[in-house]
Amino acid sequence: MPSQNSPIKVGILGATGTVGQRFIQLLAVHPYFTIHALGASSRSAGHEYSKIVKWKLGTEIPEHVKGMVVQECRPDANGFAECGVVFSGLDHDVAGEIEFAFRAAELVVFSNAKNYRRDPVVPLMVPLVNPSHLSVVNHQRTTLSPPTKKGYIVTNANCSTTGLVVPLYALEKAFGPLETVMVTTMQAISGAGYPGVSSLDIMDNVVPYIGSEEEKIEWETSKILGGVTSDGQGFDLHASDPIKISASCNRVPVIDGHTGCVSVKFKRHPPPSPEQVIQAFKDFRCEAQDLGVPSAPKRAIVYLDAPDRPQPRLDRDLENGACVSVGRVRPCPVLDVKFVCLIDNVRLGAATSSIMNAEIAVERGYIEA
Numbered sequence: 001m002p003s004q005n006s007p008i009k010v011g012i013l014g015a016t017g018t019v020g021q022r023f024i025q026l027l028a029v030h031p032y033f034t035i036h037a038l039g040a041s042s043r044s045a046g047h048e049y050s051k052i053v054k055w056k057l058g059t060e061i062p063e064h065v066k067g068m069v070v071q072e073c074r075p076d077a078n079g080f081a082e083c084g085v086v087f088s089g090l091d092h093d094v095a096g097e098i099e100f101a102f103r104a105a106e107l108v109v110f111s112n113a114k115n116y117r118r119d120p121v122v123p124l125m126v127p128l129v130n131p132s133h134l135s136v137v138n139h140q141r142t143t144l145s146p147p148t149k150k151g152y153i154v155t156n157a158n159c160s161t162t163g164l165v166v167p168l169y170a171l172e173k174a175f176g177p178l179e180t181v182m183v184t185t186m187q188a189i190s191g192a193g194y195p196g197v198s199s200l201d202i203m204d205n206v207v208p209y210i211g212s213e214e215e216k217i218e219w220e221t222s223k224i225l226g227g228v229t230s231d232g233q234g235f236d237l238h239a240s241d242p243i244k245i246s247a248s249c250n251r252v253p254v255i256d257g258h259t260g261c262v263s264v265k266f267k268r269h270p271p272p273s274p275e276q277v278i279q280a281f282k283d284f285r286c287e288a289q290d291l292g293v294p295s296a297p298k299r300a301i302v303y304l305d306a307p308d309r310p311q312p313r314l315d316r317d318l319e320n321g322a323c324v325s326v327g328r329v330r331p332c333p334v335l336d337v338k339f340v341c342l343i344d345n346v347r348l349g350a351a352t353s354s355i356m357n358a359e360i361a362v363e364r365g366y367i368e369a
């Protein structure tokens with residue numbers, strides 16, 4: 001952990017957006033990191049943050065951030081050169097090039113964008129599941145061009161993928177590999193950024209399509225649940241036990257919180273009973289909790305006993321939005337067991353995961369204080 005006197009200076013790319021605002025809220029007071037630079041598009045650059053942002057959170061903009069001048073997202077822009085880390089909430093249209101430039105300039109980049117998630121040397125890291133993937137950044141530093149001494153990129157997952165893989169990981173840890181997963185999501189409008197989905201499209205409605213979302217859930221899950229290859233240079237993508245995954249994604253008129261209805265089939269026969277599955281959810285602990293990093297939730301999975309939970313409005317604030325809540329565990333007449341899961345898509349689904357990934361990187365010595 002960095003000493004009290006020298007918190008690591010961090011920049012936020014996409015600081016004016018939905019995810020960027022959460023970064024600012026969550027990092028306003030943080031034991032390891034201090035906000036030092038803000039970046040956004042040329043539309044926002046040159047303006048004081050409080051004058052240009054359409055702040056949507058129910059807390060005030062932190063006092064020391066209000067007057068900060070938003071910069072262009074370039075490593076040589078004012079403030080970024082002194083940073084060790086940048087958190088990125090950039091639109092995917094621009095994230096690829098910008099994040100790469102910050103890595104090349106020897107910054108450590110924690111990204112929410114999809115651009116590098118499939119890269120064979122970039123960890124796709126859900127902090128409650130696969131922090132072991134972080135070690136591959138050593139290989140990334142030497143093999144990606146340009147090679148770096150300190151800089152690297154770590155991404156976090158799609159928000160719905162994150163809400164799914166936490167309970168799936170708990171099940172694989174307790175009962176061995178899964179064979180089949182079916183998930184139907186009901187995703188909040190904040191997942192589409194700001195201004196996102198038009199109110200005329202989403203009020204009084206359900207939209208049964210979110211572009212590329214199903215493919216992301218189906219692909220990302222295996223990279224996250226898989227391990228690191230034996231040479232330590234990449235990811236095994238769960239190849240020895242392939243999981244069949246089918247996702248159906250829907251946009252619903254909820255502000256924050258993605259819900260998933262999940263059915264799973266286990267490789268093992270007989271499969272665990274619903275009672276055993278519930279116990280596995282209750283017993284689940286992960287490395288972020290053992291390391292005691294500041295953003296780790298006390299309970300990574302919160303099991304809710306009531307027959308009508310979890311619900312986004314009631315349960316998205318559990319553990320400050322840093323857990324996955326689950327409920328309705330019951331037999332599945334088609335596969336083995338089914339349940340419902342809920343994630344705060346902008347906290348654990350985005351900003352909280354990036355921050356927790358960075359905290360783990362600090363604790364493990366992958367970021368110099």
Ligand SMILES: NC(=O)C1=CN([C@@H]2O[C@H](COP(=O)(O)OP(=O)(O)OC[C@H]3O[C@@H](n4cnc5c(N)ncnc54)[C@H](OP(=O)(O)O)[C@@H]3O)[C@@H](O)[C@H]2O)C=CC1
Pocket residue numbers: 013014015016017018019020039040041042043044045073088089090091092094095112113114157158159190191192193194195345346349350
């Ligand atoms: N919302 C969510 O629940 C989740 C989002 N993500 C991912 O996180 C990222 C951010 O999403 P979100 O916050 O919702 O999106 P928003 O649309 O709300 O914010 C986008 C941000 O990117 C900036 N930006 C846009 N164009 C440029 C440019 N040319 N140069 C520099 N900055 C630019 C915007 O700045 P400006 O205000 O100046 O236009 C803004 O700060 C995306 O990649 C998204 O896919 C991942 C998981 C969950």
Ligand SMILES: N[C@@H](CC(=O)OP(=O)(O)O)C(=O)O
Pocket residue numbers: 092112113114157158159187188190191192210213216345
């Ligand atoms: N597509 C997600 C949010 C998102 O931006 O996903 P990704 O980071 O995988 O592009 C949603 O609409 O809820």
